[in-house]
Amino acid sequence: MMIEPNYSISHRILKHISQIEAAKEVIENAPLVPFWERQFREEKALRQIHHSTKLEGNMLSLDEVEAVLSGEKIVAKRREIQEVINYRKVTEYIDMFQSSDKTQISEDTIKTVHSLLVHEILPDKWSGEYRKANVVIEASDTKEVTHRAPDFEAVPELVRSLVDWxxxxxxxxxxxxxxxxxxxxxxxxxxxFIEANGRTSRAVSTLILYLEGYDIKKFFSLDEYYDEDPLSYYLALQSVQGIDGDMTEWLEFFSEGLAVELDRVKRRVLEMSKEYKTRKSKGQIALNERQELILHYLEDHGQIRNKDWRELIPDVSDDTVLRDLKDLMDKEVIEKKGKTKAAYYQLTD
Structure with missing residues (x-):
């Protein structure tokens, strides 16, 4: 069976894509210190894991998910803890896949994602294996059938056709x-699959964006947007009547979600850029860990003197720190005030 998506490029889709491109440009070119880039990515991963599993009924709070990912013991159902651990493995797999020389998603890619998601949750015979029974999707409240999935015997060919497309x-x-x-x-x-189709589809969709140059520093999480209004998410999916149904309404929703999420990220990135007063610098600013510590200290205290950085970075020679400070001055991130023992450094205006 050939996959031939049925959709129109509506005004809303064009508007959302335009907004996405504008936000992407800002985010990718905003001058951020490495500390904040790492923090953005860590926060995104945490939110993605929490919201994607929550969409499928996981009851762990964001704080509990963070505790699990940190290796802490919490009182919760074993399955819910395992779902969180498994989704982290998926995010790691996606990062590894993107950093490899692979450029195309295969059936094996999809099956690997599914296997990671259901590890120690489903029996091995269902891990990465297509379902062997017919299924219907029901509304959780009314139990009304909202979708009859294709016959299980057609699944292998349908997935192959989707990957070929x-x-x-x-x-x-x-x-x-x-x-x-x-x-x-x-x-x-x-x-x-018999289970975890939603998480698999969201994870692989994210990987598609990454491979197509839309990782956008891995600062965003579509799952959070969906989880804010799960009903709208599921209604948008239901608006597509079967594989051949018109997808325009769904694509409007999907593109809007990415536009909204990237606008949030853009505003935070701009706020951080302004906070660190590096907006006048050109391009990304490469900083080492000592320089990051100095900038954090300046943000908290306004200025730093010799005695301060000796306490802040005690195991490093004066010459090394002075070179770091000079480098920051050359990059116009900080400036020196005063002379001799009264001298201090502050962020540039």
């Missing part, structure tokens, strides 16, 4: 956001 030359000019959104909804409609 994703990697075909015919869609080389299709915008990455549309590719990701189309994969997301078609995969959900195929419902190839």
């Amino acid at each position: 994703l990697n075909s030359e015919e869609i080389a000019d299709v915008h990455p956001i549309l590719k990701s959104g189309i994969f997301h909804v078609i995969f959900a409609k195929i419902h190839p």
Whole structure:
């Protein structure tokens, strides 16, 4: 079976893509110290894990998820703890996949993601294996059937067709956001596994964006947007009637979600850039860990003197720290005030 997505490029989709491109430009070029880049990525990973598992019924709070990821013991259901651990493995796999020389997603990629998600949750016979029974999707409140997935015997061919479509030359000019959104909804409609289809579709859709140059420093999490209003998310998915159904409404929702999430990230990035007063610098500012410590100290205290940085970085020679300070001055991040023993450093205006 050939996958031929049915959709129109609406005004809303174009508007959202324009907003996404504008936010992407700001985020990728904002001068941020490495400390904040790491913090953004760590926060994103935490939110992604929490919200994607919560969408599927996991009851752990954000703080509890953070505790689990830190290796702390918490009182909770074993399955919920395992779901969090498994999703972290998926985020690590996605990062590894992106940093490798692989450029295309395969069936094995999808099966690997699923296997990681259900590790020690489902029996091994269902891990990364397509379902062997027919399924229907019901509304959680009314139990009304909202979707009848394709016959289980058709699943292998449907997934292969979806992967072939994703990697075909015919869609080389299709915008990455549309590719990701189309994969997301078609995969959900195929419902190839007995469990964890939602988490698998969201994870692979994210990987598609990453491979197409839309990782955007890995600062964003679409799962959080969906989890803020799960009903709208599921209604948008249900708006597509089967694999051949019109996907326009869903793609409007999908692109809006990314636009909203990236606008949040953009505002935070700009706030951090302003806070560290590096907005006048050109390009990304490369800093070492000692320089990061100095900047954090300046942000908290306003100025730093010789005695301060000797206490802040006691195991480093004066010459090394002075070179770090001179480098920051050359980059116009800080400036020196006063002379001799009364001299101090502050962030540039």
